[in-house]
Amino acid sequence: MRQLWRFGLEQAKSCVFAVVIFSTLALTQLIEVPFIQRYDLILFICIITQILMLVSKLETWDELKVICVFHLIGLALEIYKVHMGSWSYPEEAITKIFGVPLYSGFMYASVASYLCQAWRRLDVNLEKWPPTWTVALLSGAIYFNFFTHHFIYDFRWLLKIATVLLFFQTIVYFKVNYRTYKMPVVLSFVLIGFFIWIAENIATFFGAWQYPGQSETWELVHFSKISSWLLLVIVSFLIVAMLKHIKEKSA
Structure with missing residues (x-):
């Protein structure tokens, strides 16, 4: 139980950025702040949080570079998905580009921050x-x-099979209180994707964005979205792992 508590504590510390974002979403939904639009305020808090994490050394400069990459990747995906009508950001804001508030990139960046x-x-x-x-x-x-799945065949299930085949033998080792544990890396993808789906339900409940079926009243995000988050987690994990691997080889 002590090891499990320590593991949970380290996980919680790694989620600081995500906790700040979700707390901000909740508070700004309940409390209206005058003179500034809600989405603009969320962006401002995200930027301040990022600066404070860097100054306090909760994050390193190398980690910030990775996070910035994910911010751009996420923002590009958001702009495209909103354009295609997959979801929407109904509130007004100064800091919106093509219907997407800039704070949305930080939600993807928070996944990179956690990793x-x-x-x-x-x-x-x-x-x-x-x-x-x-x-x-x-x-x-x-x-x-x-x-591309909006125009041609959706290859997500083939991509999942390819992931399992490619990483079938890959094992992730991690330490808790100097004791080493291990698990299949594919299992870690599934677990992270599931918890992000839970976080997505919290985010949509507090109006971070809306799916078409949530325009009038909130409802549970469909379980099929776990599949999408699983794929996004795989991309996130692979990019972080590749950058770490490249850095180790060049050191």
Whole structure:
């Protein structure tokens, strides 16, 4: 139980950025702040949080670079998905581009922040990591499938099968109080994706964005969205892992 408590504590520390975002979503839904639009206020708080985490050394400069990459990747996906009518941001704001508030990129960045911090805090290591080029190819295919499935066949199930086959032997090792544990990396993808789906329900409840079926009243996000988050987690994990792997080789 002590080990489980310590593991949960390290996980909670790694989720600081995400906790701030969800707390801000909740508070700004309940409390109206004059002279500033809600989405603009959320963006301002996200920026201040990022600065404070960097100054306090909760995050490193290298981690910030990774987070910025995810901010851009997430924002591009958001703009496209809103344009296609997959979901919407109904409130007004100055800091909206093509109907998407800039704070939305920080929601993707919070996933990268969690992965980077958990990697460092739990001293994560990977065994039997596939060739980097295959990982890059799979990551690109998963990401672009989010765009192309509106026009051509949705390859998500084929991509999941490819992920299992590619990472079937890959094991993730992590430490809790100097004791080493391990699990299949594919299982870690599923667990992270599931908890992000829970977070998505919290986010839509507090009006972070709306799916078409939530325009009049909130309802549980469909279980099929776990599949989408699973793929996004895979992309996120693979990008972080590749950057760590490349950095280790160049060190």
